[in-house]
Amino acid sequence: MEKVNYKSGSIIFDQGEAATQLFVISSGKVGIYFPTNEFTEEPNIVLNSPEIFGEMGLIDDALRMAGAKAETDCMLISVSKVEFEQKLENSDVIIRGVVAALSQRLRQLQKKKLK
Amino acid sequence: MEKVNYKSGSIIFDQGEAATQLFVISSGKVGIYFPTNEFTEEPNIVLNSPEIFGEMGLIDDALRMAGAKAETDCMLISVSKVEFEQKLENSDVIIRGVVAALSQRLRQLQKKKLK
Numbered sequence: 001m002e003k004v005n006y007k008s009g010s011i012i013f014d015q016g017e018a019a020t021q022l023f024v025i026s027s028g029k030v031g032i033y034f035p036t037n038e039f040t041e042e043p044n045i046v047l048n049s050p051e052i053f054g055e056m057g058l059i060d061d062a063l064r065m066a067g068a069k070a071e072t073d074c075m076l077i078s079v080s081k082v083e084f085e086q087k088l089e090n091s092d093v094i095i096r097g098v099v100a101a102l103s104q105r106l107r108q109l110q111k112k113k114l115k
Numbered sequence: 116m117e118k119v120n121y122k123s124g125s126i127i128f129d130q131g132e133a134a135t136q137l138f139v140i141s142s143g144k145v146g147i148y149f150p151t152n153e154f155t156e157e158p159n160i161v162l163n164s165p166e167i168f169g170e171m172g173l174i175d176d177a178l179r180m181a182g183a184k185a186e187t188d189c190m191l192i193s194v195s196k197v198e199f200e201q202k203l204e205n206s207d208v209i210i211r212g213v214v215a216a217l218s219q220r221l222r223q224l225q226k227k228k229l230k
Contacts, residue, residue, distance in 0.1 A: 024212065045223070052212040059213075079209055087207040094194055095206050095214070097139065097167040098174075102217035108160070109224045 004078050006070035011039065012054075017064045019057020021078045025049045028074030033067040035110075046071060058084050059103040065110055119193050121185035126154065127169075132179045134172020136193045140164045143189030148182040150225075161186060173199050174218040180225055 003026065006012055012023065015035060023030075030053060031043025044066075047053055057064050058081050088096055118141065121127055127138065130150060138145075145168060146158025159181075162168055172179050173196050203211055 022209075022213070024209070045220075050212070052209070052216040055213045055216060084209065084213075087210050091206050091210050092202040094137075094139070094167070094199065095202050095210060097165070098137070098170045098199075099210070099214060099217065101167040101170060102214065102221060105160075106217055106221050106224065109221065 001077055001079050001083060004076050006074045006076065008070055008072050008074075010070050012068040012070060012074075012076070013064050014067045015064050019054065019062070019064055019081070021080050022052060022054040022058055022084060023068075024052050024077040024079065026075040026077055028076075029071040030074060030076075031069045031071045033069065035065060037067075039067055039069055043069070043071065055084070056103060056106065059099060060107065062107070065107075116192055116194050116198060119191050121189045121191065123185055123187050123189075125185050127183040127185060127189075127191070128179050129182045130179050134169065134177070134179055134196070136195050137167060137169040137173055137199060138183075139167050139192040139194065141190040141192055143191075144186040145189060145191075146184045146186045148184065150180060152182075154182060154184055158184070158186065170199075171218060171221065174214060175222065177222070180222075 025047055027049055030047045032045040032047065032053060033039055034044040037044060053068055140162055142164055145162045147160040147162065147168060148154055149159040152159060168183055
C-alpha cells in the first residue's frame with residue numbers, strides 16, 4: 001500500500017484500462033464517471049474519505065468500466081491487485097462469496113444500463 | 116450456520132421483509148425477483164450452487180429489496196446476521212471497505228432502476 005497524490009482535475013484511471021489497484025480516499029473528492037460520461041458531464045458519483053473505489057476490476061479481472069478523476073487535490077492510498085488478493089484469500093469463505101456475489105450483480109446491472 | 120430445505124416453488128423471502136440471514140446454495144436453483152416482479156414473471160436471475168444470496172440486507176441493514184423463491188427443491192446453508200457480522204469484523208479493513216462500497220453502489224443502481 002502506498003500514498004499517492006493527485007492534483008485537482010487529473011484523471012486517476014479511464015474506462016477500458018487494465019485494473020491494477022484499488023484506492024482508499026485519504027483526503028479530497030473523487031468523481032466517478034459512468035461509461036456514457038467521458039469526463040465531459042458532471043461526475044455520476046462523488047466520493048469522499050474514507051470511501052474506496054476501483055475495486056471492481058480487481059475482483060473480476062475486467063477492464064475499468066468507469067473513469068475516476070480528482071475533483072479536488074486528493075491524497076489516495078493505493079492497494080495493488082496482489083495485496084488485495086492476499087487479503088481476500090485470508091478472508092472467511094462466506095466473506096469471499098459475498099464479495100463475488102456483490103461484484104457480479106453490480107456488473108450485471110451496469111451492463112443492463114448500457115443497453 | 117445451518118442447513119435448510121425448501122420445496123420447489125416455496126418462497127424463501129419476500130420484498131419488504133427484515134433481513135435476518137444470508138444463504139449459500141448447497142443444491143438446487145433459486146430465483147431472484149426484482150421489485151417490479153412479484154413472483155409473477157420469470158425470475159430476473161437464477162442462481163445455482165455455490166452462489167450466495169440475501170447478503171444485501173445484512174450489509175446495510177435495509178429491508179429485502181428483492182424476493183427469492185426455490186425454483187427446484189433446494190438445500191441451502193443459512194448464515195445468520197450475527198454470524199455474518201462476526202466474519203466481517205474479523206476481516207481486513209480493506210475487505211470490509213470493499214464490501215461496503217460494492218453494497219452501496221448496488222443499492223444506488225437498484226434504486227435508479229426503479230425510477
